Amino acid sequence: MTMIQCISPVNGEVYAERPAVDAATASAAVARARAAQKGWAKLAIEDRVKLVMAGVARLNEMVDEVVPELAWQMGRPIRYGGEFRGFNERSNYVAAIAADALAPIIVEDSASFERRIERVAHGVVFVIAPWNYPYMTAINTVAPALMAGNAVILKHASQTILVGERMVRAFVEAGVPEDVFQNIFLDHGTTSALIAAKSFDFVNFTGSVEGGRSIERAAAGTFTGLGLELGGKDPGYVMEDADLDAAVDTLMDGAMFNSGQCCCGIERIYVNENLYDDFVEKAVAFASAYKLGNPLEQETSLGPMAHKRFAAEVRAQTAEAVAKGARALVDPKLFPADDGGAYLAPQVLVDVDHSMKVMTEESFGPVVGIMKVKNDAEALALMNDCKYGLTTSLWTKDAERAARIGQDLETGTVFMNRADYLDPALCWTGVKETGRGGSLSVIGFQNLTRPKSYHLKKA
Incomplete structure (x- = not known):
């Protein structure tokens, strides 16, 4: 059994550890997410938004635990109060624009034809989040993905191993169905195998350039959509x-x-x-x-x-x-x-x-x-x-x-x-080896959904 460990930079000792799940357990989690996503997507947009924002509020109630946990895991001083300002700002904004961003584009609604383009959830979105801003980088995709009707599987970096666990706990306690938003502990090999098996409909990765290359190699030939935010200078x-x-x-x-x-x-x-x-x-x-x-x-x-x-x-x-x-x-x-x-x-x-x-x-x-x-x-x-x-x-x-x-x-x-x-409100995106795709803004919702056209002849 592979153990995933967080070595605290505070004292160089193991702060937390969790066993990595095997491929069968991981596949079962994805299957549950896929089954639950159908019912989640049928909820009204305003109901999904309300539940996601309840999860955000529940996490805010955990501030006294979250801030010292971050200090222990990745070293950010407690004086800065965690990541709640950016976490809340981003959540609030995508909640405010969700209905408009996901609204159908009506081309024609006449006695003869109904023609429109709808935004449809991909299905199961896999979010691989980094350790440097583990809450804010995760919420960039988690919030709009859930609001758009996707199920989300979240995997955090080993350095911030407790973050995904805490996020999911907050959202589930607030009413998001437990199979719709799941945290999972994976090693690199199992992660790549799941992607290669087309387990996910969209993968968002924030991390190193080499990590991004690994994701692209694993996804090669699967036609899985990718969002990659990689290095910077x-x-x-x-x-x-x-x-x-x-x-x-x-x-x-x-x-x-x-x-x-x-x-x-x-x-x-x-x-x-x-x-x-x-x-x-x-x-x-x-x-x-x-x-x-x-x-x-x-x-x-x-x-x-x-x-x-x-x-x-x-x-x-x-x-x-x-x-x-x-x-x-x-x-x-x-x-x-x-x-x-x-x-x-x-x-x-x-x-x-x-x-x-x-x-x-x-x-x-x-x-x-x-x-x-x-x-x-x-x-x-x-x-x-x-x-x-x-x-x-x-x-x-x-x-x-x-x-x-x-x-x-x-x-x-x-x-x-x-x-x-x-x-x-602006698309978070990069060029060259910084990656591809974009999160947040209206464009972020577009990347987490696919267009579906309706051409209905009435007479």
Whole structure:
């Protein structure tokens, strides 16, 4: 029997473990979901929405348990209160638009013909959620999928093994049928086998590029729909007319929050030469002000990375950059809690270039490189010199200029004067090795359903 374990970054010990189910048990769970989905889809949309939102409310009632559990599992300090703000914002928005997003498109309703296009649930949706924002990333698909009439099977990363269990418990306690929304513990082999056997009608995966490739290989030839949100190396560009203090505060928070473990976190910054020196000085002060420590203590503002191997990769990228001529400006003596393991001090690098992995490969940690640029053309070339494309953050007072640059950016979302945010009214999507598909917004509902046309001749 394979045991799935969460090794807590707080103390390096096993925090929770669950046995992975075998293929037969997993297939039986999917069969129950498929049987239950028919009745769930026949409920009125408003009834499904009401039950899903009751599940959201029930999870909110568990806040005193959820927040410390997250700290133990993946290291986010309790002072930030979990993920409830984004979790609720996204749930509320998709609930508000569900009826309109799923409404039939009426082409003709006359004495002679009734012609319409309806949105029909896929059936069973498989959600594979990551550990970095385990509640928010899951709800991006879980809420609209259930509202649209799908059954959902949820599998969380081992690092946040308790999250799926708690989500399902909350929703079932609120009235969602237990076979319609199920949590399951799976190893990689069984996961791939289920996908290859066409067990699911749609698979949504958030995780690494290699994980996404594994999902695509498993699904090859099955014609199963896939939504993939994979790696990122999101840039910020600070133009000469930017609000400097606002740019520093937002971009550096985007680089360091959650110990840099954000899908759309800022991993590289390009600053116009006129503001460069001031930006760097303020950025170093910002990073130096963090308190690295035990995430269960209220004064801690920067917790450990989720696993020591993730921190090791950031250290390796930083060391490589320094060996190639970069300078690390944050004094490590300010962070005595840095233990060489999961607890990692923040760092700001200058004199960096794109020969260094820290500027081209996903870091997913509390390090950011800052480069000086002369103009928009140079910044644009550097921002696009990347195999990923999730979000880009532009800083200027000129919206037309931002939009013009945005047209040439190879990215899923263009931000102006903000960063590291997911707007549920807009499609969350990426290009290049960041993946394909899109969640949330009206488009998210479209991806979680299929069109079905009716051409009814009356006379």
